[in-house]
Structure formats: structure tokens, C-alpha cells
Amino acid sequence: MPNELKGDINGQGLRVGIAVARFNEVITKLLLEGALETLARCGVRDSDITVAWVPGSFELPVVARAFAKSGRCDAVICLGAVIRGETTHYDMVAGQASGGAGSVGLDTGIPTIFGVLTTENMEQALNRAGGKSGNMGANAALAALETASVIAAVNTA
């Protein structure tokens, strides 16, 4: 039988940094609420969570990197909403946010979660920010805890 490692979503003792974009704040506030509720439900203490607001999704990776390199975060979550209908540079903003978050995770070894909605319009964004398609912020919080946990398991296996 191979060794099998699985993460869990027990957040006790874990420290989490959240970078959240002010652009499309109507949506990102809902994503943040979803993330905070989920972290609390999973046992992460309020005092172990730091939220940093940034202007837009383009700026998420650089602040995520600061969190990841601070030595004070076991996981970092990026939250934003890029809505195609409202921008001609959708692809550039969305690409920087996703590629940048991925690079921060790989470069630092700290799980850096992509909780950025990329949608065609506001209705789709609302659906995914606590509406009929769930809350991407809550999903991002679960992914952060599970990935931090499985990394710890790999490191101690």
C-alpha cells in the first residue's frame, strides 16, 4: 500500500492572510464574508486572520507575496471579482491575478489561493458570491486550510 496523505480543514492554530480587492466591492465584501465565516467555522481564531484591502485584483499578488514572505501566514487567500462586461482589459487583470497568485505560492511555498471571480457580468458574479452557485470566498477558505494541512503532512511524512 502506498502512503497516502490527505489534508483536513481543521483551522486551529493556523494563521491566514487575506488580500481582497476594493474594485467591485459589492461582490468582494460578500466573498470576504464567506471566507471569514468559513474560517471561523473551521476553528481559525479571529486574531490569527489579517485582511488587507488592495485597489483591484491586479494588485492582489504583490500583497499576497508580502503576506507569504512575512513568516506570519500558513496560507494566503486572494479575493477579487473581474467582470468582463465592465472592462476592456479583463484578460490582463484576470491573467495577472491568477498567474501572480500561482507564482507567489510556488515561489514561497505558502499556499496562495485564487478566490477571484472571473465572470461575464454582475449577475454571474452575485450568483457565485453567496447566491445560487455558492460562495467562492468560502470555497477559497476551505482550499487554503486543506492545502496548508496537506503541505504540513508532506513535510512531516
Ligand code: INI
Ligand atoms: N479590478 C478588478 O478587481 N476587477 C475588475 O473588473 C477590474 N476592471 O474592470 O478593470 C479591475 N481593474 C483595476 C485593476 O485591478 C487595477 O487595480 C488597476 O489597473 C491599477 O493597477
